[in-house]
Amino acid sequence: MMNLKNTITTIALILCALSCKKQSDPVISIIPQPLKIEQSTGVFKLSRGIKIEVADKSALTDQVMFLKNRIQSATGLDPEVVNKARGKKISLSIEQGLEGMLGLEGYSLTVTKKEVKILATSPAGIFYGIQTLFQLLPPEIYSDKVTEGINWVIPVVRITDKPRFAWRGYMLDVSRHFFPASYIYQVMDYMAMHKLNTFHFHLVDDQGWRIEIKKYPRLTEIGAWRVNREDQHWNKREPQKPGEKADYGGFYTQDEIRQFVSHAAKRNIVIVPEIEMPAHATAPLAAYPEYSCTGDSLTVLPGGIWPCTNLYCAGKEETFTFLEDVLTEVIELFPSKYIHIGGDEADKSHWIKCKACQKRIKDEKLKDEKELQSYFVQRIEKFVNARGRQIIGWDEILEGGLAQNAAVMSWRGTEGGIASAKSGHPVVMTPTAYCYIDYYQAKPETQPLAIGGYLPLEKVYSFDPVPAGLSEEEAKMVLGAQANLWTEYIADPAHANYMTYPRLTAMSEVCWISPVNKNFEDFSTRLVQQFKRYDVMGIKYAVVTKDQLK
Numbered sequence: 001m002m003n004l005k006n007t008i009t010t011i012a013l014i015l016c017a018l019s020c021k022k023q024s025d026p027v028i029s030i031i032p033q034p035l036k037i038e039q040s041t042g043v044f045k046l047s048r049g050i051k052i053e054v055a056d057k058s059a060l061t062d063q064v065m066f067l068k069n070r071i072q073s074a075t076g077l078d079p080e081v082v083n084k085a086r087g088k089k090i091s092l093s094i095e096q097g098l099e100g101m102l103g104l105e106g107y108s109l110t111v112t113k114k115e116v117k118i119l120a121t122s123p124a125g126i127f128y129g130i131q132t133l134f135q136l137l138p139p140e141i142y143s144d145k146v147t148e149g150i151n152w153v154i155p156v157v158r159i160t161d162k163p164r165f166a167w168r169g170y171m172l173d174v175s176r177h178f179f180p181a182s183y184i185y186q187v188m189d190y191m192a193m194h195k196l197n198t199f200h201f202h203l204v205d206d207q208g209w210r211i212e213i214k215k216y217p218r219l220t221e222i223g224a225w226r227v228n229r230e231d232q233h234w235n236k237r238e239p240q241k242p243g244e245k246a247d248y249g250g251f252y253t254q255d256e257i258r259q260f261v262s263h264a265a266k267r268n269i270v271i272v273p274e275i276e277m278p279a280h281a282t283a284p285l286a287a288y289p290e291y292s293c294t295g296d297s298l299t300v301l302p303g304g305i306w307p308c309t310n311l312y313c314a315g316k317e318e319t320f321t322f323l324e325d326v327l328t329e330v331i332e333l334f335p336s337k338y339i340h341i342g343g344d345e346a347d348k349s350h351w352i353k354c355k356a357c358q359k360r361i362k363d364e365k366l367k368d369e370k371e372l373q374s375y376f377v378q379r380i381e382k383f384v385n386a387r388g389r390q391i392i393g394w395d396e397i398l399e400g401g402l403a404q405n406a407a408v409m410s411w412r413g414t415e416g417g418i419a420s421a422k423s424g425h426p427v428v429m430t431p432t433a434y435c436y437i438d439y440y441q442a443k444p445e446t447q448p449l450a451i452g453g454y455l456p457l458e459k460v461y462s463f464d465p466v467p468a469g470l471s472e473e474e475a476k477m478v479l480g481a482q483a484n485l486w487t488e489y490i491a492d493p494a495h496a497n498y499m500t501y502p503r504l505t506a507m508s509e510v511c512w513i514s515p516v517n518k519n520f521e522d523f524s525t526r527l528v529q530q531f532k533r534y535d536v537m538g539i540k541y542a543v544v545t546k547d548q549l550k
């Protein structure tokens with residue numbers, strides 16, 4: 001018979017089991033929010049002797065190293081990697097037959113008091129399971145040196161997760177300002193932490209050519225450098241004067257590019273290179289003026305230009321030879337399915353006056369210069385397609401007729417995206433109003449100088465990449481979304497991070513979860529923990545208070 005004292009103790013234990021769970025078990029705070037989280041009582045503790053179990057090491061070498069290195073750096077533990085482990089372990093395994101539940105990038109993560117198990121259908125899914133595992137640990141797991149006195153516990157939980165979209169992107173403009181190679185690795189690591197998988201590398205523009213092309217060395221000898229006018233407003237910078245030295249800028253060598261691509265693969269990231277044409281071409285035309293309509297000598301611009309009149313000549317055959325040679329090297333370097341060819345903001349005033357361009361219009365029976373641009377893009381598309389790749393361009397490539405297999409990046413609102421999806425072309429949604437994170441994120445007077453606009457965090461979060469008015473079939477053409485960081489007003493990594501985080505954090509959730517599961521207040525709560533992680537990682541993010549909002 002149970003006496004009164006025992007009964008009271010039993011009741012107390014039951015009550016504690018019910019109420020103490022919430023007090024003692026860690027609060028789960030993951031970004032982007034997983035599809036399904038079922039937390040139970042208790043924790044798994046990372047401690048000495050812990051092993052990483054992986055049946056087929058060769059298939060998961062990068063993922064295992066990623067996990068092992070992070071645990072080692074932050075905790076000082078040295079988990080042994082084995083085929084079969086007894087006792088405390090983190091086990092990683094790829095299993096077939098789960099595609100319906102997890103897709104290509106999903107995972108299931110099960111934590112008991114004895115083990116952590118990550119299952120997926122691909123290395124990508126395993127990688128994202130590991131990323132989620134890190135977010136179940138204290139923020140110090142992101143440290144590159146051992147932090148003493150941390151209780152390295154993971155809550156007992158079962159998580160099933162997969163992304164909504166296949167294209168979860170971030171674009172960095174390295175032309176308006178050049179960013180060092182060391183930062184490009186960081187950018188990809190930060191993206192991977194947010195389960196973003198597409199890095200759109202804006203390598204070319206009027207203010208600098210940033211990629212070494214062996215056949216055309218002047219592209220980087222001349223095209224990568226401009227005069228330093230950093231002390232002046234972007235839109236008030238005089239062009240280079242005779243005798244002035246152009247020594248501000250930089251470029252990535254092909255070896256560096258190969259290392260970026262290799263690092264990206266380890267982080268489940270595809271790098272989509274952008275080679276702008278026919279406009280935004282002042283830098284390459286400064287190096288090779290013979291490919292413009294006028295042949296006039298140009299210098300790389302140190303600041304803004306409007307309109308963009310320095311176009312490649314669409315009438316000269318040599319222009320296409322040049323661009324095809326460039327693209328041949330680009331395609332060899334980047335394994336991405338898509339090659340971005342720009343296509344935006346081409347002012348056709350030189351084409352109107354150019355004899356060669358007008359002859360092309362006549363010979364090809366084109367209606368006008370818009371159709372000439374379409375001819376230009378379609379010709380490049382044929383070249384790219386013949387090499388097994390596809391082109392993507394800004395939504396201006398719709399004008400004058402869209403190339404057959406082209407994908408569209410819808411930036412001037414969503415209309416271009418809707419038109420592409422309706423005509424069966426893949427589209428990436430990146431409308432300025434939600435995705436241009438070079439805009440102000442608070443009242444301008446409280447912020448560093450920016451290009452203009454106003455895009456606070458909550459607005460980014462509210463974005464739905466599938467615009468209203470698309471049928472279910474048409475909606476399938478929406479590959480995903482992307483945040484774009486143009487860098488006219490952003491000269492260094494710290495400022496780039498300030499503009500990017502936490503707005504890219506919000507974009508990661510836009511790309512990952514369904515609108516019905518989105519909740520800005522809940523996201524804001526989880527952001528507090530994310531900021532602690534950023535602090536450990538040394539990411540300088542923006543904190544915007546309510547009174548700084550418009």
Ligand SMILES: [Zn+2]
Pocket residue numbers: 292293312313314315316350351354355356357
């Ligand atoms: Zn021309």
